[in-house]
Amino acid sequence: MRLRDKVAIVTGAGAGFGRGIAAILAGEGARVVVADIDEKAGNEAVEILVQEGRQAVFAKADVSKAADVEEMIEAAVGEYGRIDVLVNNAAICRLSPLTDLTEEEWDSHLNINLKAVWLTSKYAIPHMVKQGGGAIVNIASLSGLKARPFMAAYCASKGGVIMLTQEMAVELAAAKIRVNSVSPVFGETPMGQGLLEQAAVQYQLGEAELAKQVVLQGIPLKRGATPEDIGHAVLYLASDEASLVTGINLTVDGGASA
Numbered sequence: 001m002r003l004r005d006k007v008a009i010v011t012g013a014g015a016g017f018g019r020g021i022a023a024i025l026a027g028e029g030a031r032v033v034v035a036d037i038d039e040k041a042g043n044e045a046v047e048i049l050v051q052e053g054r055q056a057v058f059a060k061a062d063v064s065k066a067a068d069v070e071e072m073i074e075a076a077v078g079e080y081g082r083i084d085v086l087v088n089n090a091a092i093c094r095l096s097p098l099t100d101l102t103e104e105e106w107d108s109h110l111n112i113n114l115k116a117v118w119l120t121s122k123y124a125i126p127h128m129v130k131q132g133g134g135a136i137v138n139i140a141s142l143s144g145l146k147a148r149p150f151m152a153a154y155c156a157s158k159g160g161v162i163m164l165t166q167e168m169a170v171e172l173a174a175a176k177i178r179v180n181s182v183s184p185v186f187g188e189t190p191m192g193q194g195l196l197e198q199a200a201v202q203y204q205l206g207e208a209e210l211a212k213q214v215v216l217q218g219i220p221l222k223r224g225a226t227p228e229d230i231g232h233a234v235l236y237l238a239s240d241e242a243s244l245v246t247g248i249n250l251t252v253d254g255g256a257s258a
């Protein structure tokens, strides 16, 4: 029980990697706040955790909106009294050629994927400072390290998350708040499935199944990331075992960046 008595907020925990991260942290004893814009998915994730005997509550929030984030952080502290771990996982990804990309699409990627990491941290940090420390884990992406066509807004936002993580790590070290990022390779979450369908069209591959084979070919270990893979990486960075680890970007990518 590496997170016994700790409280963790996981954004975008209604589905995909976030749901897996919440399950791994809760399985290690954390009381988890499942934060998501999708009420149905978030409540379902909480229901499953509670049925398994874990402690979890749902908090509805659009992480790109300051008022929602402030309310969500206050609700978390109201429910559990503290915040030890913040996992900034919520994000969106749509493929589009640079010249077709709209201003609205650019802004929504940057707001949800990058600005929200700062916003949730902004409201969570004062509670961590009061408690004497904490751990923040930002979910970036291999696409923040390696460029891919038709992913300008996503790549830019994730590159930003990796650098923002480093900035936060050095600024918050004095307050004993560690900040790290995890960069997953492709995973078959709802986002990953959507990406395959869009890639099949944009890269003229015909079918999503063919796009999947092309993606897997680029991964030396020949498989994508599961929610459990990402959950275990987050668990390490959130736990006291990583007490000297801050400012890193942990790739969980089957060797794709090697």
Ligand SMILES: NC(=O)c1ccc[n+]([C@@H]2O[C@H](COP(=O)([O-])OP(=O)(O)OC[C@H]3O[C@@H](n4cnc5c(N)ncnc54)[C@H](O)[C@@H]3O)[C@@H](O)[C@H]2O)c1
Pocket: 011, 012, 013, 014, 015, 016, 017, 018, 035, 036, 037, 038, 041, 061, 062, 063, 064, 088, 089, 090, 091, 092, 093, 112, 139, 140, 141, 142, 143, 183, 184, 185, 186, 187, 188, 189, 190, 191, 192, 195
């Ligand atoms: N799936 C992949 O292939 C892949 C690869 C690398 C990195 N990632 C990253 O992993 C993280 C999780 O991705 P995923 O594949 O599980 O995504 P997903 O789309 O499957 O799930 C994302 C969750 O975030 C929620 N969400 C979206 N916008 C939100 C908002 N504005 N406010 C609050 N919640 C919001 C959704 O409702 C959903 O529950 C993201 O940061 C993503 O960029 C994913």
